[in-house]
Amino acid sequence: LMVEGFQYNGSLIKIEIEAFCCDAPALSFIKCVKPCGSFFGCSKCETQGEYVHNESGRGGRVTLPEIDAILRTDESFRSREQQTHHTGLSILENLPINMTNDFPIDPMHLVYLGAMRKLLHIWCNQRRSMKIRISKQIISEIYGILEDIAKLIPVECSRKT
Known part of the structure:
Protein backbone atom coordinates (compact mmCIF):
# COMPACT_ATOMS: atom_id res chain seq x y z
CA LEU A 1 0.00 0.00 0.00
CA ILE A 105 9.89 9.26 22.15
CA ASP A 106 7.05 8.59 24.55
CA PRO A 107 6.66 11.57 26.93
CA MET A 108 4.73 9.57 29.53
CA HIS A 109 7.75 7.62 30.71
CA LEU A 110 10.29 10.40 30.28
CA VAL A 111 8.42 13.44 31.51
CA TYR A 112 5.28 12.50 33.43
CA LEU A 113 6.65 9.43 35.22
CA GLY A 114 10.23 10.68 35.19
CA ALA A 115 11.22 14.30 35.67
CA MET A 116 7.79 15.62 36.68
CA ARG A 117 7.27 12.84 39.20
CA LYS A 118 10.62 13.61 40.79
CA LEU A 119 9.89 17.36 40.92
CA LEU A 120 6.51 16.77 42.55
CA HIS A 121 8.15 14.51 45.11
CA ILE A 122 10.69 17.23 45.92
CA TRP A 123 8.06 19.98 46.13
CA CYS A 124 5.69 17.94 48.29
CA ASN A 125 8.18 16.37 50.69
CA GLN A 126 10.63 19.16 51.50
CA ARG A 127 11.13 21.00 54.76
CA ARG A 128 9.58 24.40 55.36
CA SER A 129 12.94 26.06 54.69
CA MET A 130 12.59 25.45 50.95
CA LYS A 131 11.48 28.46 48.94
CA ILE A 132 9.46 26.32 46.52
CA ARG A 133 7.08 24.02 48.29
CA ILE A 134 3.49 22.79 47.90
CA SER A 135 1.42 23.05 51.08
CA LYS A 136 -0.42 20.06 52.54
CA GLN A 137 -3.74 21.81 51.85
CA ILE A 138 -2.98 22.18 48.14
CA ILE A 139 -1.70 18.59 47.97
CA SER A 140 -4.99 17.43 49.51
CA GLU A 141 -6.97 19.47 46.96
CA ILE A 142 -4.94 17.99 44.09
CA TYR A 143 -5.58 14.45 45.37
CA GLY A 144 -9.31 15.22 45.54
CA ILE A 145 -9.36 16.44 41.95
CA LEU A 146 -7.39 13.39 40.77
CA GLU A 147 -9.77 11.04 42.59
CA ASP A 148 -12.74 12.74 40.88
CA ILE A 149 -11.04 12.40 37.48
CA ALA A 150 -10.23 8.72 38.13
CA LYS A 151 -13.96 7.99 38.51
CA LEU A 152 -14.50 9.19 34.93
CA ILE A 153 -11.82 6.98 33.36
CA PRO A 154 -13.25 3.87 31.65
CA VAL A 155 -12.34 0.46 33.11
CA GLU A 156 -10.46 -0.35 29.88
CA CYS A 157 -7.76 2.15 30.88
CA SER A 158 -5.38 0.41 33.23
CA ARG A 159 -3.55 3.54 34.43
CA LYS A 160 -5.81 5.22 36.97
CA THR A 161 -3.20 6.09 39.59
Missing part, protein backbone atom coordinates in the same frame (compact mmCIF):
# COMPACT_ATOMS: atom_id res chain seq x y z
CA MET A 2 2.85 2.38 0.71
CA VAL A 3 4.62 1.60 -2.56
CA GLU A 4 1.82 0.85 -5.02
CA GLY A 5 -1.26 2.25 -3.26
CA PHE A 6 -4.77 1.13 -4.21
CA GLN A 7 -7.58 2.23 -6.50
CA TYR A 8 -10.70 3.77 -4.98
CA ASN A 9 -13.47 5.31 -7.11
CA GLY A 10 -11.04 5.73 -9.98
CA SER A 11 -8.36 7.42 -7.86
CA LEU A 12 -5.01 6.02 -6.82
CA ILE A 13 -4.68 6.23 -3.03
CA LYS A 14 -1.22 5.86 -1.51
CA ILE A 15 -0.68 5.18 2.16
CA GLU A 16 1.99 7.16 3.98
CA ILE A 17 3.10 6.55 7.57
CA GLU A 18 4.13 9.68 9.45
CA ALA A 19 4.98 8.04 12.77
CA PHE A 20 4.34 5.13 15.09
CA CYS A 21 3.01 6.57 18.36
CA CYS A 22 3.27 4.06 21.17
CA ASP A 23 4.51 3.87 24.73
CA ALA A 24 8.04 2.72 25.53
CA PRO A 25 7.27 -0.98 26.15
CA ALA A 26 5.26 -1.23 22.91
CA LEU A 27 8.02 0.57 20.99
CA SER A 28 10.68 -1.94 22.06
CA PHE A 29 8.30 -4.81 21.25
CA ILE A 30 7.39 -3.75 17.71
CA LYS A 31 10.95 -2.69 16.82
CA CYS A 32 12.48 -5.83 18.42
CA VAL A 33 14.94 -3.84 20.51
CA LYS A 34 15.97 -3.70 24.16
CA PRO A 35 13.66 -1.76 26.49
CA CYS A 36 14.56 1.85 27.25
CA GLY A 37 15.75 1.06 30.81
CA SER A 38 18.40 -1.41 29.68
CA PHE A 39 22.10 -0.92 29.00
CA PHE A 40 21.65 -0.54 25.22
CA GLY A 41 18.02 0.63 25.22
CA CYS A 42 18.18 4.19 23.90
CA SER A 43 16.31 4.39 20.60
CA LYS A 44 17.95 7.67 19.57
CA CYS A 45 21.65 7.13 20.35
CA GLU A 46 24.19 4.34 20.75
CA THR A 47 25.34 5.06 24.29
CA GLN A 48 25.84 2.25 26.77
CA GLY A 49 23.98 2.71 30.03
CA GLU A 50 25.63 2.57 33.44
CA TYR A 51 24.08 1.03 36.56
CA VAL A 52 23.80 3.50 39.44
CA HIS A 53 22.98 2.22 42.93
CA ASN A 54 20.37 4.04 45.01
CA GLU A 55 21.65 6.02 47.99
CA SER A 56 20.00 3.50 50.31
CA GLY A 57 22.23 0.79 48.85
CA ARG A 58 19.23 -1.26 47.76
CA GLY A 59 18.43 -1.39 44.08
CA GLY A 60 19.30 1.17 41.45
CA ARG A 61 18.73 2.09 37.84
CA VAL A 62 20.40 2.32 34.46
CA THR A 63 21.40 5.85 33.47
CA LEU A 64 22.64 7.20 30.15
CA PRO A 65 25.57 9.45 31.09
CA GLU A 66 26.80 10.49 27.64
CA ILE A 67 25.61 13.84 26.35
CA ASP A 68 27.29 13.69 22.93
CA ALA A 69 26.75 10.02 22.11
CA ILE A 70 26.73 8.73 18.54
CA LEU A 71 23.23 9.18 17.16
CA ARG A 72 21.38 6.15 15.89
CA THR A 73 20.33 6.45 12.24
CA ASP A 74 18.05 4.41 10.04
CA GLU A 75 21.13 2.97 8.34
CA SER A 76 22.92 2.10 11.60
CA PHE A 77 19.71 0.53 12.93
CA ARG A 78 19.15 -1.65 9.86
CA SER A 79 22.82 -2.69 9.60
CA ARG A 80 22.88 -3.65 13.31
CA GLU A 81 25.92 -1.48 14.09
CA GLN A 82 25.08 -1.91 17.78
CA GLN A 83 24.01 -5.56 17.83
CA THR A 84 23.33 -5.45 21.58
CA HIS A 85 20.45 -2.98 21.00
CA HIS A 86 18.47 -5.54 18.98
CA THR A 87 16.50 -8.55 20.19
CA GLY A 88 15.37 -9.76 16.79
CA LEU A 89 14.31 -8.71 13.31
CA SER A 90 11.23 -6.48 13.20
CA ILE A 91 8.70 -6.98 10.44
CA LEU A 92 8.54 -3.16 10.25
CA GLU A 93 12.01 -3.17 8.68
CA ASN A 94 10.32 -4.41 5.48
CA LEU A 95 8.52 -1.07 5.17
CA PRO A 96 10.02 2.06 3.55
CA ILE A 97 10.15 3.94 6.86
CA ASN A 98 12.89 5.44 9.00
CA MET A 99 13.44 3.06 11.94
CA THR A 100 14.65 5.89 14.19
CA ASN A 101 12.94 9.14 13.18
CA ASP A 102 9.48 7.63 12.59
CA PHE A 103 9.22 6.55 16.24
CA PRO A 104 8.86 9.60 18.51
